[in-house]
Structure formats: C-alpha cells, structure tokens
Amino acid sequence: MALKYRSEIDGLRAFAVLAVVVYHAEFVFAGMPVLSGGFIGVDVFFVISGYLITRLILSAIEKDKFSFLHFYERRARRILPALFVVMLASMPFAWIYMLPAAFKDYAWSILSSLGFVSNLYFAQGVVYADDFSTLKPFLHTWSLSVEEQFYLIFPVILIVLCHTVKRYLIPVMAVMFILSLQLAQYWSGTSPDTNFYLLPSRGWELIAGAILAKLELDKTNAREFKGRFILPALGLIIICLSFVFFTDDMKHPGYISLLPIIGTMLIIRYAGSSDITSRLLQ
Secondary structure (H helix, E strand, C coil): CCCCCCHHHHHHHHHHHHHHHHHHCEEECCCCCCCCCCHHHHHHHHHHHHHHHHHHHHHHCCCCHHHHHHHHHHHHHHHHHHHHHHHHHHHHHHHHHHHHHHHHHHHHHHHHHHHHCHHHHHHCCCCCCCCCHHHHCCCCHHHHHHCCCCCCCHHHHHHHCCCCCHHHHHHHHHHHHHHHHHHHHHHHHCCCHHHHHCHHHHHHHHHHHHHHHHHCCCCCCCCCCCCCCHHHHHHHHHHHHHHHHCCCCCCCCCCHHHHHHHHHHHHHHCCCCHHHHHHHHH
16 A cells, blocks of 8 residues: 655644754743643644654564664664754864853764663653753753664564454554553652653554554544544644643643644644645645
8 A cells, every 4th residue: 555645744744843943942922931831842842753764664564574774774864864963063163162060961962862761861851941951952852762762673663563463453543542641640649750751651642643643544434424624623723722821830741732733743643635725735
C-alpha cells in the first residue's frame, strides 16, 4: 500500500512548532502572555510523529520488508545533520559568553543529546517553564530524545505483536495508551519534572498517533463519515484553545492533556481535501 503524502499534517506540524516558538519568545499583549499554552505544540507533534512513523513501520511489516538498519539509518539522516549544525553554530558563543559552570552544563547537554538521553539529563531538576531554563540552549532536545527512545522500543513491540496477536493490535495499543496516561496523571501530582520529560508518561501521546496509523492501514473509512468535515475544524479549535488557555501550572501531561491530543487525533483521522480546515492547513 503506497503511503499518501498528507500536506495538511505538515501544516499542523508547522502550526505546532510556531506555537512553541511563540511560547518561548514570551510575547505579551495587554499584560497577558501570548499563547501561554504554546508548549502544548510538543504534544501535538508527538501525536503526529507517532502516526507518521508507525504508518511507515506497519506498512513495511505488512510487506515483510521492515529493516531495523534501514529504519534507524533513515532516522539518523533526518535528525543528525540539523543537530550537528546547531551544535557547531552554538559552540563559539557558548565558549565566549558562558561561565565555566554553565559551559560544563552546556557540554553535558550536548553529550546527552547525541545519545538521545537529554530528557533524562534535564529531568534532574530542570523546570521547563522556569526562567533559568531559557539559559539552556539544548533544552529543546528533550522531546527529540523521547521520540528516539520510543522508536528504539516500539518497532520491536510492533513486530512481536504482528506475529502473535495481530488482530488485537489496536486493543493492545489502547491498553498501553491507558497505562501511560494513568502514570502521567499520577506523576503530575508526585513527580512533575519526571512526568514532563520521560517516555513512560509521554508514550501515550505517541501511541495515540500509532493507533490512528493502524486504523488507516486497516482501511476503516473514516473519511466517508457524513459529518466528518466538521471534525477537523473542531480539532483545530480545541488545539487553539489549549494554546491560549493552558498555563505552566497545570498538571501536565495528564488528563487535561487529553484535550489537545483528541483535537490532533480528529484532524489526522478526518482531515481530507474538501473541508476548510484541511485546505487552511495545506
């Protein structure tokens, strides 16, 4: 099955990245922060990533053409060049302007980024929304590390499931989704830093996209649903409201995070070429 390119998803991804950038720029209008919940763009991105990558993995497994070497080689070609450019561009400025202690922290953040474990490094006391976090140039790589850790484990899980309980793949993924979400909700009250940065409490967002990929490859006709044209619009409205009204002091990720995740799922599942929302994102 050929995988169709969906430009509306690229548009949604760009929208999510823009929200994160605006959030970190700390723009203020009439004394109020612009997009106080712009950090939710990362959650939107996780769902999109889970959908796109799982679609590729499952399609290759169905054709009996999946290769770990090819999969990770593609991931490396996609990620490492840009990561190396950012590292090389930032090093001279770090050397000139950072005090020794800060430069040491910067060096460790680079090393952890290269090993895709920077989320573990930053989980040791770095509050994402803290003013001090703006002085950590590689803080943004925490989400990249979460993704790469997920894609180190998830292909193995998919292969095992496809060769054992293939017909129950969606229910199994749904159980994984629920367990991860429950852990996120629990950690949001007990270990907020751990909850924000680590894969066990973020995995449900990627699995949400994975479930959508499986539904699509099973050719369930979501886009033939008569009222589907309003659902992408509803999804985009939910995401926009999350960007505007979510704040740093919310217990996130957790149950409250279901709102932007559901909004993203509605767009991925029901967007097509005829509705206004899809055309806007395209």
